[in-house]
Amino acid sequence: NAGVTQTPKFQVLKTGQSMTLQCAQDMNHEYMSWYRQDPGMGLRLIHYSVGAGITDQGEVPNGYNVSRSTTEDFPLRLLSAAPSQTSVYFCASSQGPWELFFGEGSRLTVL
Amino acid sequence: AQSVTQPDIHITVSEGASLELRCNYSYGATPYLFWYVQSPGQGLQLLLKYFSGDTLVQGIKGFEAEFKRSQSSFNLRKPSVHWSDAAEYFCAVGASNFGNEKLTFGTGTRLTIIP
Numbered sequence: 001n002a003g004v005t006q007t008p009k010f011q012v013l014k015t016g017q018s019m020t021l022q023c024a025q026d027m028n029h030e031y032m033s034w035y036r037q038d039p040g041m042g043l044r045l046i047h048y049s050v051g052a053g054i055t056d057q058g059e060v061p062n063g064y065n066v067s068r069s070t071t072e073d074f075p076l077r078l079l080s081a082a083p084s085q086t087s088v089y090f091c092a093s094s095q096g097p098w099e100l101f102f103g104e105g106s107r108l109t110v111l
Numbered sequence: 112a113q114s115v116t117q118p119d120i121h122i123t124v125s126e127g128a129s130l131e132l133r134c135n136y137s138y139g140a141t142p143y144l145f146w147y148v149q150s151p152g153q154g155l156q157l158l159l160k161y162f163s164g165d166t167l168v169q170g171i172k173g174f175e176a177e178f179k180r181s182q183s184s185f186n187l188r189k190p191s192v193h194w195s196d197a198a199e200y201f202c203a204v205g206a207s208n209f210g211n212e213k214l215t216f217g218t219g220t221r222l223t224i225i226p
Contacts, residue, residue, distance in 0.1 A: 004154070035216075040120075042201060042218040043155075090154055097212035098143055098205045102154030 002026050006091050006103035013081045013110045021076040021106050023091030029101070031094045032074040033058070034066065036087040037105075043090065049074055050097075081110045113138040113206045115217035123223040126194055132187040132220050134176075134202030143205035144185040145214075146176055150198045158200075161185065172196070197224045 007022045025032065033048035035058075045058030049068040063085060065077040074093075078085060088107050092100040114137045124130055136142055143162050147155040159170025166178040176187045185202060202217040 040218055042115075042216040044216075045214070092154075097207075098145065098214060099157055099160065100147075100155070100214070102156070104152070104154050 004091055004093050004101050004103035006089075006106050008106060009104065010107050011109070013078075013108065015082060015110060017081050018077070018079050019081065019108075020078075021089055021091075021108070023074045023076065023103060024072050025074075025091075025093040025101070026072065027093060027095075027101065028071060029093035029095050030071070031097055031100075032068065033092050033094075033100070034064070034074070034076045035090045035092065036060065037090060038087050046076065046089075078108075081108075083110045086110045113142060113204045113213070113215050115202050115204050115215055117200075117202055117217035117220050119220045120218075121221045121223065123225060124192055125225050127191050130187075130189045130192045130196070130222070132200050132202075132222070134185045134187065134217060135183050136185065136202075136204045137183065138204055138206055140206070141180075143207075144176070144178060145203040145205065146170065146174070146185075146187050147201045147203060147216075148172075148198050149201065149219075155201060158187070192222075192224055194224045194226070197222055 004025045030051045034046040035043040044060045047066040049055045091103045094100045116135045145160045146158040149155045161178045199219045199221045201219045205214045
């Protein structure tokens with residue numbers, strides 16, 4: 001009963017490096033989204049997808065890319081990491097836009 | 112645009128005491144309202160939701176919330192807290208505008224339970 005699986009759970013990068021945060025769900029949900037959580041700021045939407053082949057920007061999309069080639073997977077790419085991208089990242093999936101199922105998070109530190 | 116305010120950053124209550132976490136929203140129409148809970152080191156879990164109808168909604172783990180339109184509030188309550196309720200709680204408001212749905216989270220309230 002996996003639900004939403006995120007990898008890696010922890011990652012340390014140097015400024016300018018690139019990486020991909022992986023997200024997979026096994027609930028056949030159409031909606032998937034990426035949030036970042038920073039102290040005192042709650043969760044902010046980075047990118048989201050309403051189905052395979054469809055993605056759109058959220059509140060804080062700069063510096064991040066996404067793609068949705070399958071229903072199950074929704075990777076988040078950081079092309080050139082910056083210290084401002086140090087955060088905890090959450091992937092979520094849902095059948096509709098509201099009732100989200102979250103992964104356990106990926107803690108990223110950019111030095 | 113919608114917004115959510117959780118005025119209490121941190122609340123401490125004794126085990127067995129009652130709990131009320133405050134949430135105020137700003138939105139021009141009737142919103143969809145949610146409470147999520149985040150246990151330490153975990154992702155968020157949906158506690159309860161309000162879409163329409165009865166303004167008092169029941170959720171999981173013995174929580175309830177009441178929608179008060181006149182006060183633009185959706186406060187979370189529990190009659191008697193347990194040590195396992197220690198977590199961070201997020202209120203969220205959902206709005207739909209011409210097919211563009213958006214879920215906005217508050218900044219969260221951290222709940223500490225003392226024996």
